[in-house]
Amino acid sequence: MNRFWNLPLRTKVTSVYILANFLILLVNIFLIIGINNMSREIELVYQDNRQLNELSVALDNVQDSMTSYLNSKTSDSLEEYYKSDQAFDSMVQELNDKITDRPFDRMEHNIKNMAQGYLDTVRQTIEAKRGRNVEKYRVRYEKASQEYNYISSYITALNQVQFKNNSENYNEMAAKFRSFERISILVVFFVIAGNVFVIIMLVKSIMKPLGKLADAAEQVAEGNLDAGQVEAEYKDEVGVVTDAFNKMIVSIRDYIEKLRQSMEAERTLKEKELTMEAHLKDAQLKYLQAQINPHFLFNTLNAGAQLAMMEGADRTYEYVQTVADFFRYNVKKQDKPVSIKDEVSLVDNYIQILNVRFSGDIKYEKEVDESLLSTQMPAMILQPIVENCVNHGIREMGDRGIITLKVFRQDNEVCISVKDNGKGMDEATIEDIMNGTLSVDRQKGDSNGIGMDNVIARVRIFTDDEDSIKIISEGEAKGTEILIYLPLETA
Amino acid sequence: MEERIQEEKLNTQTGKKKKSRRNGFFFLSLLLTAMAMILLLVFYQSYMNSFREDKVQKVYDRYYVMIAPDRKSDFMQSVYKGAFERGEKDNIYIDLLGDDLPEDYTKYDLMRIAIDSGVDGIIIDADESEEMTGLLMEADLANIPVVTLLDDNTQATRCSFVGIGGYDVGREYGLQVSDIIKSLRREYFMTTEDAKEEDIAVIDVAVLVNSSEPSTSQNIIISGIKETIARTEQSGSKANLTLVSVDNSNAFSVEESIRDLFINGDVPGIIVCLDELTTTCVYQAVIDYNVVGEVSILGYYNSDTIINAIDRGAVYATIAIDTAQLGRYCVEALEEYNDMGATSQYFTADVTLINRSNVSSYVRKEEQDEQILESPSEN
Numbered sequence: 001m002n003r004f005w006n007l008p009l010r011t012k013v014t015s016v017y018i019l020a021n022f023l024i025l026l027v028n029i030f031l032i033i034g035i036n037n038m039s040r041e042i043e044l045v046y047q048d049n050r051q052l053n054e055l056s057v058a059l060d061n062v063q064d065s066m067t068s069y070l071n072s073k074t075s076d077s078l079e080e081y082y083k084s085d086q087a088f089d090s091m092v093q094e095l096n097d098k099i100t101d102r103p104f105d106r107m108e109h110n111i112k113n114m115a116q117g118y119l120d121t122v123r124q125t126i127e128a129k130r131g132r133n134v135e136k137y138r139v140r141y142e143k144a145s146q147e148y149n150y151i152s153s154y155i156t157a158l159n160q161v162q163f164k165n166n167s168e169n170y171n172e173m174a175a176k177f178r179s180f181e182r183i184s185i186l187v188v189f190f191v192i193a194g195n196v197f198v199i200i201m202l203v204k205s206i207m208k209p210l211g212k213l214a215d216a217a218e219q220v221a222e223g224n225l226d227a228g229q230v231e232a233e234y235k236d237e238v239g240v241v242t243d244a245f246n247k248m249i250v251s252i253r254d255y256i257e258k259l260r261q262s263m264e265a266e267r268t269l270k271e272k273e274l275t276m277e278a279h280l281k282d283a284q285l286k287y288l289q290a291q292i293n294p295h296f297l298f299n300t301l302n303a304g305a306q307l308a309m310m311e312g313a314d315r316t317y318e319y320v321q322t323v324a325d326f327f328r329y330n331v332k333k334q335d336k337p338v339s340i341k342d343e344v345s346l347v348d349n350y351i352q353i354l355n356v357r358f359s360g361d362i363k364y365e366k367e368v369d370e371s372l373l374s375t376q377m378p379a380m381i382l383q384p385i386v387e388n389c390v391n392h393g394i395r396e397m398g399d400r401g402i403i404t405l406k407v408f409r410q411d412n413e414v415c416i417s418v419k420d421n422g423k424g425m426d427e428a429t430i431e432d433i434m435n436g437t438l439s440v441d442r443q444k445g446d447s448n449g450i451g452m453d454n455v456i457a458r459v460r461i462f463t464d465d466e467d468s469i470k471i472i473s474e475g476e477a478k479g480t481e482i483l484i485y486l487p488l489e490t491a
Numbered sequence: 492m493e494e495r496i497q498e499e500k501l502n503t504q505t506g507k508k509k510k511s512r513r514n515g516f517f518f519l520s521l522l523l524t525a526m527a528m529i530l531l532l533v534f535y536q537s538y539m540n541s542f543r544e545d546k547v548q549k550v551y552d553r554y555y556v557m558i559a560p561d562r563k564s565d566f567m568q569s570v571y572k573g574a575f576e577r578g579e580k581d582n583i584y585i586d587l588l589g590d591d592l593p594e595d596y597t598k599y600d601l602m603r604i605a606i607d608s609g610v611d612g613i614i615i616d617a618d619e620s621e622e623m624t625g626l627l628m629e630a631d632l633a634n635i636p637v638v639t640l641l642d643d644n645t646q647a648t649r650c651s652f653v654g655i656g657g658y659d660v661g662r663e664y665g666l667q668v669s670d671i672i673k674s675l676r677r678e679y680f681m682t683t684e685d686a687k688e689e690d691i692a693v694i695d696v697a698v699l700v701n702s703s704e705p706s707t708s709q710n711i712i713i714s715g716i717k718e719t720i721a722r723t724e725q726s727g728s729k730a731n732l733t734l735v736s737v738d739n740s741n742a743f744s745v746e747e748s749i750r751d752l753f754i755n756g757d758v759p760g761i762i763v764c765l766d767e768l769t770t771t772c773v774y775q776a777v778i779d780y781n782v783v784g785e786v787s788i789l790g791y792y793n794s795d796t797i798i799n800a801i802d803r804g805a806v807y808a809t810i811a812i813d814t815a816q817l818g819r820y821c822v823e824a825l826e827e828y829n830d831m832g833a834t835s836q837y838f839t840a841d842v843t844l845i846n847r848s849n850v851s852s853y854v855r856k857e858e859q860d861e862q863i864l865e866s867p868s869e870n
Contacts, residue, residue: 027531101551194523
């Protein structure tokens, strides 16, 4: 049986359809044959009566033709007699000759014998008439008539008995016919019910796995890959699809697992890289800290300044004092906002140190609105900018290099401008500097370690404004101006 | 993982169960369909067989007919029954001719029909008429043996006569008449103070005889009665025996003739009836004309009506005839004649007188006989 369920869907559906139709066809054929046979039997019920009526008519014909011949003696009537005699005789021969317990069999037996006697009498009568033996044919005619009456009477009686019997049979048959009808309806109902049942089972066997598959697919669509395997009940097309689905689920699950593992690996790698970078930066910082210990340097320079004063070297004293101030600023003011004035002083010190270093090559111009000097700003901003101007702008210009520092008010802002007349820069470089994407190597040099990206970032964080710092350069050899906009303190 | 395997195992088991259940349902529905079809087939087969069964009949070797004008009377039916049962034993069918025919044919017509039908034997309640004689001779020519029943035809050749001992019956009637007269005489002497022998009235005894046919058997009975009365008159009983003709020429005439007898007013003291119908009619007339006790009826045959009448005292006595024996004798005579070519010329059936003194024992005996007869068929 399982072999049937494992057949392809098309074969299953077709075979069940054919089976159902075949069964109904079979029942219908059987019913038609049964009903036909029964109808035939019922039709035959009154056949005996019809035959008896025919026999009666044939008997009448014999008697009438004989009487007609006796009356007229025409050849037509004689011919008619012969015909009717033959017809009646052949009918009589077919009558039953057996004695049974059925009254009509015995009556038939009697009629047969009487009819044969009657036919003999009639023949003798006809013979006597042809021989013109008047007395003889009259006597025989009377005998024949009497026998005719007896036979007629017997046929009538038999007809009645037959009719009664046949009516009973008919009633019985009709009743059975009706029961057959009822049972047929019942059987048809059973067969149809059976077929419907089989079809329902077939449809269920097809639809149920499909439904399960659909449910599982829906769960998978909702992201639940752990919905479990769908069991393939049979090896039909649905079974094949179910198997494929199960395999697909397993494959997807494996694929996702692999993907997750590779992503995990990548993340770990990135984490490692970042840690490395942080460590590197930390090392760089520590290195720089080791290089410049401001307190030590400041104390040392102070000692140098006092020595120079005691020895009367005023310029040396001043120089060392300036350097000492410069470093003191570095030590003290790095983590808190400072006034513009402090920053400008630092730039003054720095320029002074550089001019000592480079024999007064750098021309330094200052246009400062004194009222704005108390405005707060982040520490260590202006000096790195000036340092950049010196290093990248005017270093190679000798004594032609000019650095201009301006502090002025523009609308509601304090504007600090650091300008050089150095070699300037192109748009791409400005862009790189502003975005902080300029490579680290290019910023290095003999600076104090604070790069432009650091300066830009701190100004932006302080003002909370992306446009608070600008770099303007009109191209190669046309100098660079860096503008810082600070909010005007209303206090 | 293990849980999943467990679950899948469980699923597989449930799947197997479902499959086997589905297969079961599938087979069940096929079985149901097949059973329904078999049911239809069986029903159809039995239906068709019922027609065929009808056609299978018992076939008999010989066919005898019984012809009796009073074939519907209990008496003749009882004789026929006896003959039929005897015939069955030898696979002979016996027909009571005329029963199925639409016309009420006379026994002569029926005799002719029987001869023309080529039956194997005829049992007929004959008479001494010329027509009957001619028909008997015709039957003889056609080689059909005839047994005369109750009434004989002595002029023609018949193979045997089966009847009752008419003289014995007559003697019984005579003795009963004598008994009645004696009891009346006794009653007269006991109730009348100066009773004289010569004052005793002569009792009229009317014997009802059939008018249409001269019957030998009735004549013998009457002569038996006459002789017995004559013999008993010597002992003092006085009776005036008259023969009253009852018209039995057509239907209902018997009853009318008997009524006439009562209407005329000259009702006889004793009425002797020589057949069943006459007895029943006289009994009814006695009741209707309120002469119960005044008229003593001597009946014929032991039908239920007559037995009841004896029990009530309306009929003085009746002659019980062993009708089954009569029927049996007829068939045996024909069988013997057909087999051996000859048989005894004369068979007489047993007769018993039933009066008030033995009616109850008779009824009991009859009931016992009936039970014995019925019990084998019940089994």
